[in-house]
């Protein structure tokens with residue numbers, strides 16, 4: 001199938017050079033001392049590479065004057081050049097010159113190896129720092145800021161986009177060295193013939209300036225590449241997350257086709273970009289061949305330089321010309337990778353602006369009651385409020401059941417009580433202390449949460465439990481498992497507590513996962529235990545057992561649980577019923593359940 005290129009990103013002002021400056025500043029800030037050392041190495045590398053060509057001068061001089069000095073064996077005369085003061089006309093043993101050449105080039109090779117290792121380590125450190133900086137900013141950002149982002153997009157920036165930064169940094173340092181080598185070559189060639197140097201330098205500079213539109217295209221291509229890669233990540237992540245569903249519906253091919261389409265688009269974009277880039281390269285090669293011919297003509301016919309100097313100038317020119325092209329290619333490469341830096345930087349700034357404060361101060365302690373007062377909440381970008389004017393109390397040591405139809409706002413309310421999000425209006429108070437930006441993180445340390453679909457890490461059951469309490473003893477782990485009605489099944493596993501639960505806990509059944517997650521929450525001995533339909537995957541018998549476990553802890557444990565089944569609701573002390581984001585009724589379970597005019601009463605009666 002013929003690849004179809006993507007629609008280019010909307011034409012905006014070219015920002016590539018500004019980004020380049022920002023990138024250079026960021027690289028410098030990473031480690032000024034080591035970056036300065038790397039630049040010094042590049043300088044030294046550039047100078048030595050440039051100067052090594054000077055060694056050719058005496059050898060070429062020998063070619064021109066082999067018999068100079070007569071009968072003295074293989075010796076050469078040093079030509080009269082300003083950068084070899086006092087040596088003009090001196091006799092040098094040919095063999096020694098060759099030895100010096102080998103020695104210098106060997107030293108250069110050793111130095112280059114050291115420099116390569118140093119620069120690679122510096123750049124890896126830089127990339128690591130950017131990656132961990134972004135990861136940290138993401139980890140510390142407020143939940144509401146992170147929740148609406150697609151995991152695939154974050155994964156894309158944290159992995160693929162940041163990997164492209166390495167290319168940015170390598171290209172930037174290579175450009176610095178290229179620039180230095182270029183200057184050295186220009187100096188060498190200036191010493192030999194200022195006129196010819198002006199000619200070569202002028203042609204190169206004009207070509208570089210003329211190729212600006214191509215650099216602009218490279219930058220636009222970089223933006224496209226970011227878009228395409230993000231699409232690839234979305235396709236792959238969606239497929240992996242829903243592989244079971246895809247297989248059960250026999251729609252694997254849809255995902256394969258979607259990825260294929262993205263990959264073909266990437267290929268088409270690359271082809272389109274490479275066509276333009278290589279066209280410039282070809283043009284440049286033809287142009288430089290033409291310039292070279294003019295150069296030789298001028299050197300021979302008008303400037304009448306000696307043969308050795310013409311040969312050196314030719315060498316210099318033939319090294320200078322492709323380097324202008326290399327500079328262009330390097331700049332293109334850098335500009336096409338720079339959008340990755342911009343994406344990373346912008347995302348990090350966004351997260352840092354939404355950094356969650358607090359956490360180090362004392363957490364508000366739940367002594368008597370958690371109060372919700374006129375709480376409303378609207379999701380960012382949503383038209384209507386998910387919760388409106390909710391007021392009720394969650395008394396300490398009691399079990400409060402949150403009930404209501406799907407979409408009533410139960411999970412939204414749980415996120416607020418958990419301190420993950422903040423009310424758009426109204427407030428939540430732990431006793432008399434309002435939950436605020438400053439203490440919300442610290443409050444979460446006192447809350448344990450068991451979600452609808454509990455997440456277990458790919459580790460042992462013991463390691464998963466110790467996330468909640470790293471220093472817990474084996475006895476404490478067993479007690480928590482026992483309270484969550486999970487000890488019996490864990491003991492029956494061949495490796496018991498050391499059993500690895502698989503990716504996201506897939507080696508356990510849904511009910512087993514929920515009970516391990518409940519044990520993890522209990523291990524924390526929280527002020528508030530929040531269960532988001534945490535018993536939904538349990539059978540009747542286990543539901544009753546968990547309900548019993550929670551009932552036993554009544555008085556010690558404050559529980560807020562989203563519940564649907566009457567089995568779970570009936571052991572609650574208080575019930576809060578929501579409907580369409582509003583409080584429908586609230587009160588003691590026994591009072592509401594007895595009243596046929598209440599939603600709970602009708603629900604329990606129908607049971």
Ligand SMILES: Nc1ncnc2c1ncn2[C@@H]1O[C@H](COP(=O)(O)OP(=O)(O)OP(=O)(O)O)[C@@H](O)[C@H]1O
Pocket residue numbers: 148379380382386404405406407408409410411412413
């Ligand atoms: N991230 C979100 N962005 C925008 N709207 C949302 C978001 N999450 C939930 N909503 C909306 O807020 C309302 C309440 O949703 P919520 O998940 O709290 O309901 P729920 O009572 O927990 O439902 P269920 O019992 O089905 O889980 C719904 O109308 C839902 O569409």
